[in-house]
Amino acid sequence: MDPTDLASAGDVPLVELKELSFGYGARPLLREIDLRIGRYERVALVGPNGAGKSTLLQLIVGLLAPSAGQVRVLGRECRSEADFRVARAKVGLVFQHSDDQLFCPTVLDDVAFGPLNLGRSPAQAAAAAERTLAALGLEGYGPRVTHRLSGGEKRLVALATVLAMGPELLLLDEPTSGLDTRSEARLLDHLDALPQAMLIVSHDQRVLERLSTRALWLQQGRLVEAELHRHPHQHRHAHLHLHAPGLASDQDHLSELPVHAHAHPGEAELASTVQSYDCCDGDRRDEAHGR
Ligand SMILES: Nc1ncnc2c1ncn2[C@@H]1O[C@H](COP(=O)(O)OP(=O)(O)OP(=O)(O)O)[C@@H](O)[C@H]1O
Ligand SMILES: [Mg+2]
Numbered sequence: 001m002d003p004t005d006l007a008s009a010g011d012v013p014l015v016e017l018k019e020l021s022f023g024y025g026a027r028p029l030l031r032e033i034d035l036r037i038g039r040y041e042r043v044a045l046v047g048p049n050g051a052g053k054s055t056l057l058q059l060i061v062g063l064l065a066p067s068a069g070q071v072r073v074l075g076r077e078c079r080s081e082a083d084f085r086v087a088r089a090k091v092g093l094v095f096q097h098s099d100d101q102l103f104c105p106t107v108l109d110d111v112a113f114g115p116l117n118l119g120r121s122p123a124q125a126a127a128a129a130e131r132t133l134a135a136l137g138l139e140g141y142g143p144r145v146t147h148r149l150s151g152g153e154k155r156l157v158a159l160a161t162v163l164a165m166g167p168e169l170l171l172l173d174e175p176t177s178g179l180d181t182r183s184e185a186r187l188l189d190h191l192d193a194l195p196q197a198m199l200i201v202s203h204d205q206r207v208l209e210r211l212s213t214r215a216l217w218l219q220q221g222r223l224v225e226a227e228l229h230r231h232p233h234q235h236r237h238a239h240l241h242l243h244a245p246g247l248a249s250d251q252d253h254l255s256e257l258p259v260h261a262h263a264h265p266g267e268a269e270l271a272s273t274v275q276s277y278d279c280c281d282g283d284r285r286d287e288a289h290g291r
Pocket of ligand 1: 053
C-alpha cells in the first residue's frame, strides 16, 4: 500500500472493521465486530474488565491477527505486516501500559523513533520529537532517562511517541489511568485540542464526558452502539478535599474540585453500565466518605 494513497482517500472511514472475530487460543473473545470510525469522530469504547477492549485496539493496528473478518484503514484492507506498517503511520495506538510503548534509553530517542522509522533524517526526527514534547508541556524532557520517569510522565511521553508520527486517528487505551487530578485535566486539555479522530477506551467518566461524541459498548464479544445523553439533576454527595497542614478548611484547596457530570445509557441491556459509570448515587458516595 502506498502512503500517498492513504492521504488522498477522501471521505472513506479512517478505520473499518468487518465481521472481525478473535480469540486467544480456542476461546472466542470477539465475535463478528463491525465498526466504522470517520474523520473528526471521537468514539468512546466502554465495557467491563476483560471484555476485549485492549485486544480490539491491537487488532486494529495489526499487533494481533483476527481469526476471521477484515481490518481496513483508509479504505485499504490490511493483511500483511507491510500493510499494517503503513497503516500504523496513520493510526497510532497509545498502549494501556506505558512501559509497553517506551523502550529507548532517553525520552528524545523514544519520541524520535517513530519519525525515524517513517524515513525522516535524524535531525528532522529530533526536531519533530522536540516539537511534540513542547506541545505536551514536556520541554526539557528530551535527555531524561525514560524508565526513571513517573507513571504520569510516562503516559504523556507515550502519547508523544504516537503524536510525533502525525497520525490521523488516535487509539487511546485508558489514557488517564494513574494520573492525578491536575495531570488528568492537563492531558484532557491537550487531547481536546488535538485535531485527530479518536477511539478512546476508558472507565473514567470525566474522559468520556469531555472527549467523546459517540460511544460503543463491548460485552460478551459483541460491540453495540451505546446511547450517550446528559440531563441536569441535583443530588447530594461528598467530595474529598485536601488542605495544607495548619490551614483552615475554607482555605484554597490543594487539589481541584473533581469535575463531575453524569450520564446514563438508559437502555435495559446497558443497565450494568449505569452502575459502573453513573456516579450519582449520593448514598454510596456519602458512605464512601464516612458520612
Ligand atoms: N496474550 C494473551 N493470552 C491469553 N489471554 C489474553 C491475552 N491477553 C489478554 N487475554 C485475555 O483476554 C481477555 C480480554 O483482555 P483485554 O486486555 O483485551 O481486556 P480489556 O477489555 O482491555 O480489559 P481491561 O478493562 O481490564 O483493560 C481477558 O480475559 C484477558 O485475560
Ligand atoms: Mg484493557
